[in-house]
Amino acid sequence: MLDATMTAQLSQYLENLREPVDLIASLDDSDKSRQTRELLEEISALHDMVSARFDGDDARRPSFAIRRANDPLREVRFAGLPMGHEFTSLVLALLWAGGHPPKVDADQLEQVRSLDGDFHFEMYFSLSCHNCPDVVQALTLMALENPRVSATLIEGGTFQQEVEDRDVMAVPATFLDGKPFYNGKMELAEILSRLDSGADAKAAEKLSAKEPFEVLVVGGGPAGVAASVYTARKGFRTGIAAERFGGQLNDTLGIENLPGTVYTEGPKLTSTLGEQVRENEVDLMNLAKGSKLLPAKEAGGLHRIELENGATLSARSLILSTGARWRPLGVPGEDEYRNKGVAYCPHCDGPLFKGKRIAVVGGGNSGVEAAIDLANIVGHVTLIEFEDKLRADEVLQAKLQSLGNVEILKSAQTTAVTGDGSRVTGLDYEDRKSGEQRHLDLEGVFVQIGLVPNTEWLKDSGLELSQYGEIIIDDHAATNLPGIFAAGDATTVPYKQIVTAMGEGSKAALSAFDYLIRTEAAEDIAQAA
CATH class of the missing domain: 3.50.50.60 (FAD/NAD(P)-binding domain)
Structure with missing residues (x-):
């Protein structure tokens, strides 16, 4: 099942195990069960802290549980083979079950552990779905960190009849306690906000407590990331408020026209951009969707962004890079049958x-x-x-x-x-x-x-928009409001391409830099840097 490269990678990762892991399979006589047995035998042979058994009694076959050997109530179950885009999810499940600490915000991890209630999740994925791993990994983490949470992650192609019976026509599709919970990509914070009524308030309080930024980038796609890297490297305290970090990159597979990169995929490029943001110490605030813009002249000297969760962020300069989304047909039946065909x-x-x-x-x-x-x-x-x-x-x-x-x-x-x-x-x-x-x-x-710019929330802000809802900018990426710049697919710049967005984000950052050094004394900049 595993080629030489995958075997070498997995063997290296398993060196991070701190405690034993049990793999318990429920199989039948099908080819998929044979492949599952082969996969688990190969994994268990790579490390003496991993053991595989084939006496499971789960009704879904083939399926297997990844369980903490020292705490059998903490397990996650895969039904079908988690290969393709889900191989990383399998690796993470093994590491987390083996005591390797997840790279998750400490507050979120505490939220997971303190959830009050019993939650049984079932989630359907496809091996070609690049949005599914986020949901798979979030539910895996919850099941392994909280014994009152169970998660069964189901590869739809193996359980086609089940998919048909439950009218699953789009993935990722998540069920809670047998009832539809959410259809689409979700990150851990989103799941927690649906389960914990106080999650949004806690997140809003934490965000509102942040000191004003010198540059606040609204939007986390290629344009926003490029802008943030440039301003951070200029020494300005920079933050990114992103509804979904990566933006449309998360929905893009083959990318073959990015200069200097022969081939990559959207989720992979998103991951690389995330590393670059962290390397440059940009304050990334994900799942932060803007709901209102108050320009400096109306907000007491600093531009202010109000978020949907009730938080407020302020900054001396703004770079708006909110991107765009798929344009709907706008015909009868489209909304009614969304995710139903x-x-x-x-x-x-x-x-x-x-x-x-x-x-x-x-x-x-x-x-x-x-x-x-x-x-x-x-x-x-x-x-x-x-x-x-x-x-x-x-x-x-x-x-x-x-x-x-x-x-x-x-x-x-x-x-x-x-x-x-x-x-x-x-x-x-x-x-x-x-x-x-x-x-x-x-x-x-x-x-x-085609696409629709994500600018509806800016209509009453005093910002000039085109007839198509795009933010109108000049050759320097400046809007009609002083100190507010814009870049990427949300603007009037033609050719909505990744490389174009990156270039425009860089231009907006340099324009913001020029604006800031002309509106604040040089010694104040040096102290802030």
């Missing part, structure tokens, strides 16, 4: 539609790439484009047209998503040339029609 992440949810008929709406690079990827998994793909020609790169169009299970509809306007009340059954569209109304029988609809 309407999806936005082909990499995450594609495996759940194996052998089925689906549509991809959008003929740009994202839409065509999604159609190509999905054609290798699903039974049939219909690509729907509003214009009379596709907008994707020629090389992508050629690849798409070479596939035998793909149909391309141009000059087609999607008018509705249809369903039976519980899941998608089709899509209505208008032929824009003939005016004829038509219907497709489908089991899934993937929406890939």
Whole structure:
């Protein structure tokens, strides 16, 4: 099961074990059970503090528990093989079960340990889902740190019938005590806030107590990270308030056009950016979503950002890099069937539609790439484009047209998503040339029609926005408000690309630096640095 590289890596990690770990498998005669046995035997052979047994009696087969040998109430269960994107989750589960301390904020760890109640989680993931590991790892940590929390992490491809019976049509999908808890990516802090009614208040109090920043970056994508690194290296006390650190990078897989990097993946690049932020001592405040901006002239000399959890942060200079999100279709049925057949992440949810008929709406690079990827998994793909020609790169169009299970509809306007009340059954569209109304029988609809800037919360702030909601900036990344700059996909800069965002973030940082040194005495800067 493990290749030479994975074996060497795992063997090295297991040297960090401090106490024994038991692997207890429940198996049957299937190939997946055979593979599970092989995997556990290979793991147990790598370290004498890891033992494997095959006499488990769990109903899900194959599955296996990773248990603290000295405290059998603390365990996490994997149903199916946690390989692919989840191999790291498996490694962390082994380390945490073996007493290796998790790299988690001490306050959050204490929250986990002090949860009052019994919580039984079941979570479905796919091996190609790059959003799933965060949820898998958060639930793993909770189960191993609190004996009143149990977590069963289920690979949907192995338990396809279970997925169908529970109407799981998008991952990650999390259930609590047998009932839907949340569908989508969640980090530990988000889970705790849903379980602990006082979590948001505690987080808000902690954030509000922070001293004013010299530079506060709002948004943690490529633009925000680039800005924070530049201002921190200039000696300014810098903070990042991010709704989701990494932004759209978390939803991006193959990246092949970043100069100096032949190939990387979004989650990996996010991790690298996080290391760079920490290395430069930037104060990263994740899961911090802005709700109101009060410019300095209205807030007593410092710009103030109010967050959704009630916290308030202040700064001498702001760099807004809030990014963008997938644009919805805005048609009847879309919201009703979201995560019930309407999806936005082909990499995450594609495996759940194996052998089925689906549509991809959008003929740009994202839409065509999604159609190509999905054609290798699903039974049939219909690509729907509003214009009379596709907008994707020629090389992508050629690849798409070479596939035998793909149909391309141009000059087609999607008018509705249809369903039976519980899941998608089709899509209505208008032929824009003939005016004829038509219907497709489908089991899934993937929406890939562009982006919407995350700027709604800025509309009453006095900040100038374009007709599309983008922050209007000049050649120096300055907004119409003194001391407030902006960068990335949320702005009027064309070409929404990672490299563009990084460059614009750097420019905004240099402009903020110039603004700060011209509005504060040099000796004060030296003391602050």
